[in-house]
Amino acid sequence: xxxxxxxxxxxxxxxxxxxxxxxxxxxxxxxxxxxxxxxxxxxxxxxxxxxxxxxxxxxxxxxxxxxxxxxxxxxxxxxxxxxxxxxxxxxxxxxxxxxxxxxxxxxxxxxxxxxxxxxxxxxxxxxxxxxxxxxxxxxxxxxxxxxxxxxxxxxxxxxxxxxxxxxxxxxxxxxxxxxxxxxxxxxxxxxxxxxxxxxxxxxxxxxxxxxxxxxxxxxxxxxxxxxxxxxxxxxxxxxxxxxxxxxxxxxxxxxxxxxxxxxxxxxxxxxxxxxxxxxxxxxxxxxxxxxxxxxxxxxxxxxxxxxxx
Amino acid sequence: xxxxxxxxxxxxxxxxxxxxxxxxxxxxxxxxxxxxxxxxxxxxxxxxxxxxxxxxxxxxxxxxxxxxxxxxxxxxxxxxxxxxxxxxxxxxxxxxxxxxxxxxxxxxxxxxxxxxxxxxxxxxxxxxxxxxxxxxxxxxxxxxxxxxxxxxxxxxxxxxxxxxxxxxxxxxxxxxxxxxxxxxxxxxxxxxxxxxxxxxxxxxxxxxxxxxxxxxxxxxxxxxxxxxxxxxxxxxxxxxxxxxxxxxxxxxxxxxxxxxxxxxxxxxxxxxxxxxxxxxxxxxxxxxxxxxxxxxxxxxxxxxxxxxxxxxxxxxxxxxxxxxxxxxxxxxxxxxxxxxxxxxxxxxxxxxxxxxxxxxxxxxxxxxxxxxxxxxxxxxxxxxxxxxxxxxxxxxxxxxxxxxxxxxxxxxxxxxxxxxxxxxxxxxxxxxxxxxxxxxxxxxxxxxxxxxxxxxxxxxxxxxxxxxxxxxxxxxxxxxxxxxxxxxxxxxxxxxxxxxxxxxxxxxxxxxxxxxxxxxxxxxxxxxxxxxxxxxxxxxxxxxxxxxxxxxxxxxxxxxxxxxxxxxxxxxxxxxxxxxxxxxxxxxxxxxxxxxxxxxxxxxxxxxxxxxxxxxxxxxxxxxxxxxxxxxxxxxxxxxxxxxxxxxx
Numbered sequence: 001x002x003x004x005x006x007x008x009x010x011x012x013x014x015x016x017x018x019x020x021x022x023x024x025x026x027x028x029x030x031x032x033x034x035x036x037x038x039x040x041x042x043x044x045x046x047x048x049x050x051x052x053x054x055x056x057x058x059x060x061x062x063x064x065x066x067x068x069x070x071x072x073x074x075x076x077x078x079x080x081x082x083x084x085x086x087x088x089x090x091x092x093x094x095x096x097x098x099x100x101x102x103x104x105x106x107x108x109x110x111x112x113x114x115x116x117x118x119x120x121x122x123x124x125x126x127x128x129x130x131x132x133x134x135x136x137x138x139x140x141x142x143x144x145x146x147x148x149x150x151x152x153x154x155x156x157x158x159x160x161x162x163x164x165x166x167x168x169x170x171x172x173x174x175x176x177x178x179x180x181x182x183x184x185x186x187x188x189x190x191x192x193x194x195x196x197x198x199x200x201x202x203x204x205x206x207x208x209x210x211x212x213x214x215x216x217x218x219x220x221x222x223x224x225x226x227x228x229x230x231x232x233x234x235x236x237x238x239x240x241x242x243x244x245x246x247x248x249x250x251x252x253x254x255x256x257x258x259x260x261x262x263x264x265x266x267x268x269x270x271x272x273x274x275x276x277x278x279x280x281x282x283x284x285x286x287x288x289x290x291x292x293x294x295x296x297x298x299x300x301x302x303x304x305x306x307x308x309x
Numbered sequence: 310x311x312x313x314x315x316x317x318x319x320x321x322x323x324x325x326x327x328x329x330x331x332x333x334x335x336x337x338x339x340x341x342x343x344x345x346x347x348x349x350x351x352x353x354x355x356x357x358x359x360x361x362x363x364x365x366x367x368x369x370x371x372x373x374x375x376x377x378x379x380x381x382x383x384x385x386x387x388x389x390x391x392x393x394x395x396x397x398x399x400x401x402x403x404x405x406x407x408x409x410x411x412x413x414x415x416x417x418x419x420x421x422x423x424x425x426x427x428x429x430x431x432x433x434x435x436x437x438x439x440x441x442x443x444x445x446x447x448x449x450x451x452x453x454x455x456x457x458x459x460x461x462x463x464x465x466x467x468x469x470x471x472x473x474x475x476x477x478x479x480x481x482x483x484x485x486x487x488x489x490x491x492x493x494x495x496x497x498x499x500x501x502x503x504x505x506x507x508x509x510x511x512x513x514x515x516x517x518x519x520x521x522x523x524x525x526x527x528x529x530x531x532x533x534x535x536x537x538x539x540x541x542x543x544x545x546x547x548x549x550x551x552x553x554x555x556x557x558x559x560x561x562x563x564x565x566x567x568x569x570x571x572x573x574x575x576x577x578x579x580x581x582x583x584x585x586x587x588x589x590x591x592x593x594x595x596x597x598x599x600x601x602x603x604x605x606x607x608x609x610x611x612x613x614x615x616x617x618x619x620x621x622x623x624x625x626x627x628x629x630x631x632x633x634x635x636x637x638x639x640x641x642x643x644x645x646x647x648x649x650x651x652x653x654x655x656x657x658x659x660x661x662x663x664x665x666x667x668x669x670x671x672x673x674x675x676x677x678x679x680x681x682x683x684x685x686x687x688x689x690x691x692x693x694x695x696x697x698x699x700x701x702x703x704x705x706x707x708x709x710x711x712x713x714x715x716x717x718x719x720x721x722x723x724x725x726x727x728x729x730x731x732x733x734x735x736x737x738x739x740x741x742x743x744x745x746x747x748x749x750x751x752x753x754x755x756x757x758x759x760x761x762x763x764x765x766x767x768x769x770x771x772x773x774x775x776x777x778x779x780x781x782x783x784x785x786x787x788x789x790x791x792x793x794x795x796x797x798x799x800x801x802x803x804x805x806x807x808x809x810x811x812x813x814x815x816x817x818x819x820x821x822x823x824x825x826x827x828x829x830x831x832x833x834x835x836x837x838x839x840x841x842x843x844x845x846x847x848x849x850x851x852x853x854x855x856x857x858x859x860x861x862x863x864x865x866x867x868x869x870x871x872x873x874x875x876x877x878x879x880x881x882x883x884x885x886x887x888x889x890x891x892x893x894x895x896x897x898x899x900x901x902x903x904x905x906x907x908x909x910x911x912x913x914x915x916x917x918x919x920x921x922x923x924x925x926x927x928x929x930x931x932x933x934x935x936x937x938x939x940x941x942x943x944x945x946x947x948x949x950x951x952x953x954x955x956x957x958x
Contacts, residue, residue, distance in 0.1 A: 032342075040686050043362055066338050066387050091365050263311065264342035265700075268335065268693030272686040273724065276448070279686075287718065295725065297697050300711045302725025 021047050021094070023282045026115040028052040028104050028131075029122035030080045031220075032064030032262040033149045036271025037119065037278075039067070042088050044279055048096040049088065050115070051081040052104050064262035109134045112142055117278050119145045122220055125213040132159060132183045143281045146183065147274055148205070150220065150256040152263045152297035154270035155205050157183055158277065158289050165284045180291055181308045189307055191241035199303050201294040203248045207234045208256055224257045255298070266297055273302065311344070311700070318703040319344045325413040326350040327400050327429055329376040331685070332419030332443055334364045335692035337380050340417075341388040343696055348391070349413070352377040353399040359476045363685040401428050401771060407826050410436035415702050417441045417695055421475070427739075427769040428825060430455070430463035434740055435826035439702045441695050445687040448717035452694040454702065454710045454730055457740065464769070465734035481555055482565060486656065486665050490676050493655035494641050497547060498648065500528050502628060502639040536629050537581055540622040541573040548572070548658050568663045576618045597631045599623035599650045600670070608670040617657040617667070624651035643678035652677055690715055694725070736852060738768055738829065745829055745852035748836040749805065751813050754847055756783060757801040762846045768829065770822035777818055780810040805833070 023046045027034055030053045042049060055061070057080055062068050067087035068080075081099040088097045104120075105127055112118060112134050120131055128146055135142040136159075144159040163178045181189075187206060194202075211226070211233045212219055222230065230253055238245045273293060280286045292305040311319065324345055326336060329352035340348055354376050356367045366383035367376070377395035385393060398405075410416065410432045418440065420426050426442065433440040433455065440455040442463050455462050478484070479491050527546050530539055552570040555561065599605075599620045605612065612620065624647055628636060632647070641648050653673035660667055668676075694713045701709050711727035720726060736743045747763065756775075760783060764773045774784040783797045796809075805812040812818065814835035821828040831850075839847045 036689060039365055040689060043365055043685055045362070064342055066342055069386050070389065090368065092362065264339050265693040265696040267342075268339050268689050268696075269725070272688075272690035272693070275686040275689070289724075293724070300694075300697070300713050300725065300727030301723055302715075303722050304719050304724060305722065 019284075020279065020282055021045055023116045024048045024050070024114060025117045025119065025278070026050045026052065026100075026112070028118075028120040030065070030067075030084050031061070031122060031149075031260075032264060032267035033147055033154065033270045033274075034119065034121045035065045035067045035084060036267050037147070037274045038084065038088055039091060040271060040275030041278060042091045042095045042097065044275070045092060046095055046282070048098070050098050050100050051085055051088075052100045052102075053080040053084075054101055054103075055080050057083050060260065064264045064267050105130055107134075109137050113138050113140060115142055116282060117143045117145070119147060119274070119278070121147045122218075123148075124219050125209050129182075129184045135159075136161060136182055143278070144183075145274065145278065147270060148220070149262060149266050149270055150205070150208070151258045151261070152266055153201055153205075153256060154266050154293075154295045155201065156270065156274055156277070156289070156293040157186070158281075158291045158293075159183060159186075160281055160288060160290075163281075163288065165286070165288065167286055176287075178288070178290055179308075185309075186291060186307045189309060191237075191243045194307065198307070199294045199305055200247060200249065200252055201296055202292060202305055202307065203243070204252050204256055207237060207248060207253065210237065220260050222257055223259045224254060227254065227257060230257065263297065266295065269295055269302070314704055315700050316344060319700060320346055322414045322703050323347045323412060324349070324699065325410070325416045326419060327416065327425070328352055328419030328421070329364075329380045329395075330354065330360070330419065330421065331363055331688040332445065332691055332695075333376070334366045334380055335689045336417060336419055336695055337384050337393070338366070338387070339692050339696050340699075341384045341391060341393075343700075346391045349394045349396070350377045350381065351396040351398060351400045351405065352380075353397065354475075357476055363688070400425055401824075403824055405432070406824060407432060407435045410438050413438055415439045415441060415699050417699060418443060419692075419695075424769070424771075427464055428771065431739060431769075431822070431825035431827045433457070434462055441698050441702065443691050443695050445691055445715075448687055448715070450687045450691040450715035451713060452691055452698055453712040454698050456702075456707075456710075458733065459707065460710065460730040461733050462737060462740035464739040465731075465737040482561060483659065483663050483665065484565075486660055486668055486673075487676050489656035489659040489663070489665060490652065490673060492659060493652040494677050497655050498639075498641050498652055501543065501625070502636050502648075505637055530629070536626045537622060539629075540625040543625070544573045544618070544621060544658075547655075548662055552662055566664055571614070571658060571662050573618065573622075576615055577622070581619065581622055597627050598646050599627055599654075600646075602627065608674075609672075611667050611669045612654075612657065614658065614661045614667075617654045617661070620650055621654035621658060624654060641677070643674055649674045649677065687715060690725075738852075739827065743852050744832060745850060746832040746834055747818075748834045748849040748851070750837060750839065750847060751805040751833065751835045752807075753804060755802060755804055756808060758846070758848065759805065760801065763831075763848060763850055764820050767850055768820065768827075770820065770825065770827065772822055772824055774821045774823060775818060776821075777808075777810045777812060777816060782808055782810060782812075782818075 025041060025046050025048065027038060027049065030038070030051060038049060038051070057068060057078055061080060062070055065084070067084040069087075079099070079101070081101075085097050085099050089095075112131075118131065118135055120128065123131070123146065132144050135144045141161050141163075143161075146155075146157040148155050159180045159182055160178065161180055163180065164175065165177075166173050166175050168174075191203065208222055208230060209219075211230050212222055214233065215222075215226075215229070231250070234245060234248055234253070237243075238248070273289075273295075277289050277293075281288055289304055290306050290308075292307055293302065294305065295302045322345060324340065324347065326333060326340075326348060327350075329337065329350050333350070333352065337348065337350065352375070355373055356364075356371045356376055356379060358369075358372055360376075361367055361369060361372075364376070366380045371379045375395065375397035377397050381393040381395040385391070396405075416429065416433050416438055418426060418429055420429070430440065430442075434457050437457050440463065441452060442455060443452045444450060453463070454460060478488050479496070483489050483492065528543065549570045549572040552568050556567060556570070600608070603616075603619055603623055605616065605620070627647055628651070632639075639648070641652065643649060649670060653668070653670045656673060657667045659665075694715070698711065698713070701707075710730050712730055714726045714728065716724055716726060733740055735741050738745065747759075749759070760773065760775070764770050764775065772785045775782045782800055784793075789797075800808055812833055814833060816833045818831045818833060819828065820831060836849075839849070
């Protein structure tokens, strides 16, 4: 059987190709963006991909997820992970794609040890912190990513802990090292300590994330009707952080409060950027993104923000 | 998020996609998910094995079938109720004329060659249909929007020569030296010295997926085999046997020059080990080099076929003799002298076989080091950006049209950088009305020179018609009468001043391509002398004013040293300049002097640039790009990146 290496071979000089093909990726929370990401890394030729998402497939899941075919017979009663698993296997027979069932917050530290990369989406603030911590507890470095799209905006967070890598500079290979904060550490950096021009999207996402945390609602389900509550939280957070409320415009928050509907072009873009980052991190070559990436289709900018001490 | 206005525009839109390859598959998927309901897609290619790892709509069972049709079927499974019309055809065909293009609300390109892009550009201008262009090179990519009269057309800025090579060009039908280099480096060198677990397509012809496993024995070095025997065996297999196999497929060579098989016994009849007493001396030095051992001193010399063959065999011998431990783990490194020698020799022998001019080691090294390969995720990102622009176009949100650049290294924190489009270049050959002039020696230059070098190469016309006043000097067409064809053929060989309707100083020639609905007048000015070096064509076309280019910003983004060594970007018919590879062809300088951004135009302001240097102008206009001085990663070329595949162990 012919295996397809594709992108994996691109990144790595042939002597290192096996790194990608031995890597194990865990993905939690599959919507459009994560479907795109999974497609990208399966095509590239990772060793294995484990999907966790026990939500049952419904009409809405179809909207931006091309891994789900709208054939009633095919998805009756199956979970998102199961349906996506079947589709993903077709892209590259050499990649082991499988499903893990259960509540990810209950999985122990030893579960995460099996993986080199963990990507989570559609996660509450509490869950993000929890899983991030479990990854950090391991002696083995497990790269941790969160990815979320709200409407026409997307956010990626990266935690590579203590990361050593190499890159080419003027004919030479130079060794580099970066220290990443955990998600919790990053978002704890006081807002007034951040550079002046930090993307407004960072703050907006934190406000809505905070709102969902307080309300105990499912991530990504906050709607425009909740705007008053969100604005109230914004006021509180801005006061605590000595930040002017105008830094988090109403118009921006409104655009993000569209519930769970997704915007396919943004899913493709964010899924692509995330795919590139994960592959770079596995191979240990090339500057990784540190530590947040934001995209807003309205202005078309894809920005990197370094939110750390 | 798509507003009501956007959703309704999307629903009612009729969209044309040109290209169903890397970008095309991603684009079709995203368009369908975004709610588009009437999509037409043109692509002339069939699916090849090497496409499968990136063009995700295709499966092994689809190999050999039309890309456009299979892509359509795959996406219909996800969105059964939309209409996707595939055309397995070349977009240059006459049925895709202006009337055809007029039917669409927007045209989206996902092409990989300059010719087709220029052609589509002209048709979109003639039909007055918005065009969203795109391109990717490695990690770089860009999406641009073109509206007639409002923004630059695709050809307003000069484009460097194209740099992506389809699979079959490398494996079967090379026509340029660079194709031979890619073959020698990424197929042959990789096969002989690289990781054995990477199965590669050295023996596979485009649709011949089944054969790949059969010939793996040929390249294996057999224990205790005489090295020279081994070398000759490889030589004969790739330059002799494989060529004979390729020749047996008549269809491939219908419109192409046939290659000739080359066998080592014909080029080097005597055993090298008996001939060359110097070989043992080569062992003394640290630098293992075939050139040194053969006494070839000058890397700028172009070796003969015989010399190349000697280098080929000697380099192979030295690898096995002196660097045996590395075999199986080697990757090509342009600073590895022996590797460069081997690749140069192999490329030259292949070039010789195909009638392509040979090159020196020096030149070959430059080319081998500059090749950039495509990256799958960039296509997905670009596809998303294309759809975003397409939607803006459909709702006529002209203030928000953007050219978006996808960068490999962030510039001012940005990986995705939007830039406002520029107004049309007033001197653009294609979309402006500026009269063109041609300086030429009308007694020396022939009509043929004019047609090849100016009309076809510079003006990009495929089926030109050349008139002086009412008389037709030359035309191409299917239904021409025989006597006219003869007259035109004769005209081609005449000097301009000797044509039936003489062309001299002051004459105005009209050149047209009816299919592209593209027509220009050219004023002829006679000039006696031309500088052989600077004006090798003996003709100078003007009226096209190049945008002033800041010298420091001449580097394409993300590409430092390697491009500063690159040959000039101008596409030229001369064989020497044919080897141009400017990797980041479409992602070039962004901010240049005198053009104004659209927003300035609409406000009626004209920034006064007269006193400013290029640098300052750039600052005023938009973010300056930081160019990292980083060497390219060695990667694989577009459309064939998985000619190397992993075999199950």
